[in-house]
Amino acid sequence: MNIDIPAGVRTFSRVETFQIKTILKKITGTFEKWAYEEIKLPYFEYLDVHRKGLDEEIIGRSFKIVDRNTGEILCLRADFTAQIARYFSSLKKKDLPKRYYYTGNIFRYVQPKGENLWERLQTGIELIGSSRLEADAEIIAVASQSLKDVGIEKFQIDINNTKIFGILRDHLEIDSDSEYRKFMEFIKKREIFNLKKFISEKKAEKEIAEFVVNVPKFQGGIELIETLLKKYPFLTEALSQLKSIYEILKDYGLSEKVMFDIGEPKEFSYYTGIVFEIFVEDFPKPVGQGGRYDSLISKYDGSVPATGFAFDVLNIWEYMKEKDLITEKNYKDYFIIDLTPDKKNAYRIGKILREKGYKTGRDIIDRPLKDSIRFAFENRYRKVIVIGLDSSEKEIYIYSTEKEFKKESIDQFIKKIVPKGAKYT
The missing domain is CATH 3.40.50.800 (Anticodon-binding domain)
Structure with missing residues (x-):
């Protein structure tokens, strides 16, 4: 009799479960100190509804089943942010701001090799109703305090602004989504040769061409942003937002944690502004990511600005276990x-x-x-x-x-x- 489990899932022992639960309790405790309230969301969504908020690539990796009641296609939750946007849109009374937090698994197919799992345990927050940069800064501050509260001090916040790429798209007159995806893939993979070829075919202006070719190299502190502001005035609005959020994070005492990585576009197309990833020292995988998504809710009902982030809980657990930061025992x-x-x-x-x-x-x-x-x-x-x-x-x-x-x-x-x-x- 076969009693194995599928290659894309795993079981956690009693000790491992206790460790993960302890980490989650501390993180969500931090969320609650910042007045975020927990929300429980269903595992299943209608595929067509979920599709409104997510890229086709994510939808393609979702797990789908048939609703026996209606015959419609359902999918297992592939993303919390889109799900919360759908939920918020369903509310009759939308008093603002809303501060939600959640904990649970998202489900996406990946080739089941090594540590690749079909289930990813996340916990995160969403702040709905404010377009101000201080909302983005609050999200980053909550994430930072959460890491400190579980004993992680050596981390870095890589910040970017997706408006930069929107401006480039307009200047390069990239009309089709497929062409834009190809352009963004060149940036993400830091393929300078292909970027040179792309802008040559577009006959881009010298200033824009120079910026695009060097995008993969633009990594650094606030000095980088100040230099880019002087050199590339066509990006003033987007770069000024990066400088402004840095100033707010300085008030939170987080300026030393901030780095800017202009050549790192994020996973979801619904991001519309400030985005970030969090890395910890001597660990190859990001432990958290998030950003602003002002247009996502409008895909369901209404136009409400929002921002949020999620931790990859298992990445945090792996790091803390590796560095012997989990001191609690399940006595x-x-x-x-x-x-x-x-x-x-x-x-x-x-x-x-x-x-x-x-x-x-x-x-x-x-x-x-x-x-x-x-x-x-x-x-x-x-x-x-x-x-x-x-x-x-x-x-x-x-x-x-x-x-x-x-x-x-x-x-x-x-x-x-x-x-x-x-x-x-």
Whole structure:
């Protein structure tokens, strides 16, 4: 019998699950401190609705099924931002701003090799209703604080502005979407030879041609933006926005984290302004990305500006595991072994401990006592309670290791139990 799972998915162990859950709890706790509220979204969407907000390339990689009720084609969630745009558009009352956060999997097909998974665990935020740069800066600030709160200090925020490419498209008179995609692919892959050939065929003006050929090289700090502003006045509006958001991020104390990477266009066509990716030191994959998408909601209903970002949670987890930044262990408090026939004391003590907030398990397998005690400590229980070890059922043995224990009456033990985490003076 085949009990394997598909190549594009994976199972996470108890320890791994606890680690990921701990990371998520800290990140979403940061979101909530900034007044973002959680929203739960369905796994399934109508394909035609999802298609309105997403590139054909993403739609092509989505997992599709048939709705048995209507016969329409559904797809598993391929992107949260498009889904939230659809949800927001469905609201009758659209009081602004809206601050949402979400956690869950997106599903896209990739060639299942190595660590390529069909499920990508994300958590992120969306700020709907403001076109101001301070909204973009808030999104970046929340992302930065979230990383700091999980113990990641060495990260870099690569910022760009998609308006630069819109301006280039207009000046180069690129009419068709297919031609524009080809042009952007040359930039993304930093293919300078193909960029030279492309602008030669377009007979571009010298200033524009010079900028395009050098786009893949434009990486640096605020000095780069100031230089480009002086040299390429046709990009003044887009570059000025980059300079302005840098000034706001300086007020947040994040200026040293900011880099500008003009030659890095982003994955989604719905971005309309400031975009960014977050990288951590000595780790090859981005841990987060986001940006402004002022035209996305209009594809469903209304025209409302918005911005947001998402973390790739598994990338954060892999990095933290690699750098030994996950210090929390999934400890449980008590493991109760009752050797008496009726087990009443085990039920009683367990009930009281759980009511006081202690994680408490009970042995329900017949085996030698020493094996049960070993099992408890190997499975991260802090203490083991043994009932009925001698002739008295009113006394218990409390093990702190496999060999160290103390003897105490049940009544005395129960009187000493206080709520977990309580502070007394």
